[in-house]
Amino acid sequence: MGISGSQDNSGKKPVVLIVGGGYGGIQCAKLLDKTGQFFVVLIDRKSYFLHNIASVRAVVEHDFARKIITPYDRLLTNGCVVQAEVISITDDSIQVYGRNEPIHFNYLIIATGSSYAFPGKIAETDSSKAVDLYNNLQEKIQQAEQILIIGGGPVGIELAGEIATDYPEKDITIVHNQMTLLQPKAFQDKIYVRLQEQLERMKIKIILNDGIELSDDLLRHKLNYVEGKRTYITEKNKINITADLTFLCIGAHVNNKSIKNGPLISKLNPQTGRLIVNNYFQVDGYENIFAIGDICDKEAKYGYVAAAQAEYVAKFLTLIDKKKPYPKEYQIHQYPLILLTIGRNGGIGQIPNKSGTIIGNFLVKYIKARDIFTSRYRSFMNYKMDSEIENKSAYTNKIDSIQSILSFTEQDARNLLAGLPAQELASGQDFI
Numbered sequence: 001m002g003i004s005g006s007q008d009n010s011g012k013k014p015v016v017l018i019v020g021g022g023y024g025g026i027q028c029a030k031l032l033d034k035t036g037q038f039f040v041v042l043i044d045r046k047s048y049f050l051h052n053i054a055s056v057r058a059v060v061e062h063d064f065a066r067k068i069i070t071p072y073d074r075l076l077t078n079g080c081v082v083q084a085e086v087i088s089i090t091d092d093s094i095q096v097y098g099r100n101e102p103i104h105f106n107y108l109i110i111a112t113g114s115s116y117a118f119p120g121k122i123a124e125t126d127s128s129k130a131v132d133l134y135n136n137l138q139e140k141i142q143q144a145e146q147i148l149i150i151g152g153g154p155v156g157i158e159l160a161g162e163i164a165t166d167y168p169e170k171d172i173t174i175v176h177n178q179m180t181l182l183q184p185k186a187f188q189d190k191i192y193v194r195l196q197e198q199l200e201r202m203k204i205k206i207i208l209n210d211g212i213e214l215s216d217d218l219l220r221h222k223l224n225y226v227e228g229k230r231t232y233i234t235e236k237n238k239i240n241i242t243a244d245l246t247f248l249c250i251g252a253h254v255n256n257k258s259i260k261n262g263p264l265i266s267k268l269n270p271q272t273g274r275l276i277v278n279n280y281f282q283v284d285g286y287e288n289i290f291a292i293g294d295i296c297d298k299e300a301k302y303g304y305v306a307a308a309q310a311e312y313v314a315k316f317l318t319l320i321d322k323k324k325p326y327p328k329e330y331q332i333h334q335y336p337l338i339l340l341t342i343g344r345n346g347g348i349g350q351i352p353n354k355s356g357t358i359i360g361n362f363l364v365k366y367i368k369a370r371d372i373f374t375s376r377y378r379s380f381m382n383y384k385m386d387s388e389i390e391n392k393s394a395y396t397n398k399i400d401s402i403q404s405i406l407s408f409t410e411q412d413a414r415n416l417l418a419g420l421p422a423q424e425l426a427s428g429q430d431f432i
């Protein structure tokens, strides 16, 4: 069990335990730590924060993994970060692997998130081994001629886009069991058409409304990629696909094992496996136990949503701990947002305004595709980028809110588009 930061709570401040140092956990921990009102303990099984949103870049750019894997040790000033696997959670304490005594809390924030097949997320807990795994995969991609991506959601699309941008000669196929890429009807109709056109211009083959049978053999790799030449036959149209490398981009698995080992099991939604929370993110029936991000049964599952919920809970806790009245309930994001990178040069997106403005390569590159927010996350974790790619303006900006990194409001769009007529934005004009 590794510990970084202060272990001194002699001032007997209320202890806030945060389980899970993903997008929600680090945001909540940093904000609460800064108040000085609590003793914050962030627990994660990994020794580092994985900026997994940029993991797709780490499979094509050598050592990019070093930039998305950042130790937790500089995150907190007053509290501490503990590297340990939480194995069970009770009403007033948690139990970690390798330690007999429970760790007690006054407040608990469960932010255990979700797992995803490598390279989207990674199970490795040691940072240098994790970097090696990304670099090894990069070599395998270099050697592969034919690549199959099962699943045409955001992760499958972004992965295909990165590989096709850096290796235009590779034969890449996406198989997706829906009528359109992504989730049909979640966004404006035109995004699906433009997205598909953009990918096909890069010679990525797209097979829709068909699937690859997820055999036991494939599911053995459900948290990894599949190596070695294989031939697949699609389920409906019996299309033959040969691939040297196969990626499973078929969705996330909720990290709820530690919750199942205790009384909170009854608070899991049986359909989704996620914790049921009220509009303050309090777990059903509890005042001092919260759940945010991918583990909670509220809102869409995105990093920027986890961060918004974390920010809300941090504010909420500072108030209720001082016995102040409950604040206004959390407002769910009203309009959908998607920013899909298709390699380092651009992509497509829909910004969260009423008209669902579609944006294209220029803006997506400017906002996200250049480094997929990586320098800003390094800065958030109080680390610099490697010297050769140092971008002073990016990390000298003090960023205390992941919301400000990830969320993209209509006002941001207006600022960004200053110079373009604002009335066109409001009237639904797209910027492709």
Ligand SMILES: Cc1cc2nc3c(=O)[nH]c(=O)nc-3n(C[C@H](O)[C@H](O)[C@H](O)COP(=O)(O)OP(=O)(O)OC[C@H]3O[C@@H](n4cnc5c(N)ncnc54)[C@H](O)[C@@H]3O)c2cc1C
Residues within 6 Å of the ligand: 019, 020, 021, 022, 023, 024, 025, 043, 044, 045, 046, 050, 052, 053, 054, 055, 056, 084, 085, 086, 087, 111, 112, 113, 114, 115, 116, 119, 120, 121, 155, 255, 258, 292, 293, 294, 295, 301, 302, 303, 304, 305, 306, 339, 406
């Ligand atoms: C490839 C990819 C690209 C994505 N792109 C975007 C994007 O562009 N924009 C966006 O907003 N979202 C994106 N997402 C979704 C986003 O990554 C998730 O919504 C986000 O990770 C959820 O954050 P979280 O804080 O809830 O949990 P997570 O980020 O999943 O973090 C959970 C943490 O809890 C730890 N943990 C879990 N269980 C335990 C335990 N028992 N003991 C100790 N520690 C534990 C884990 O190690 C992990 O660090 C993407 C996802 C993937 C896979």
